Amino acid sequence: MSDIGDTVDPLSLENQVCFALAVASRSVIGLYRPVLEPMGLTHPQYLVMLALWQHAPLSVKELSRLLQLEPATLSPLLKRLETAGLVERRRAAADERSLAVTLTESGRALRGQAEKIPAAIVERLGMDLTELQELHRALTRVIAAAGEAHPATG
Secondary structure, three states, rough: OOEOOOOOOOOOOHHHHHHHHHHHHHHHHHHHHHHHHHHHOOHHHHHHHHHHHOEEEEEEHHHHHHHOOOOHHHHHHHHHHHHHEEEEEEOOOOOOOOEEEEEEEHHHHHHHOOOOHHHHHHHOOOOHHHHHHHHHHHHHHHHHHHHHHHOOOO
């Protein structure tokens, strides 16, 4: 036992929120790998496709904001999805400086296969759907709180 008397070590690894989040993230994303492989997608590419299936067409800037990814991180993902024939990037008619990302016919068709993914992940986790929905709400609150947090000044 790592506790001494009634005191808890503030640096105890198992008590760190960051550790629990990091391990949970890696573990859950790992469950997606075998489900996404037959579709030819990585998990980050799947997130891009989810955003596009819901909102296409999107500018790269809008996609970056939605996914909370830097454009420099997003660009290689889009390039690979374009090479795979799932998306197209074109200059927006309204603003030549802006790239619009749209789904190709193949990209739209892939949505049918993807519709099975959420249920497959819930099954692999073996957790109650209500518990997962509450976890999602809690994580959404953590994301919002972290986004509003002020960096420590020292």
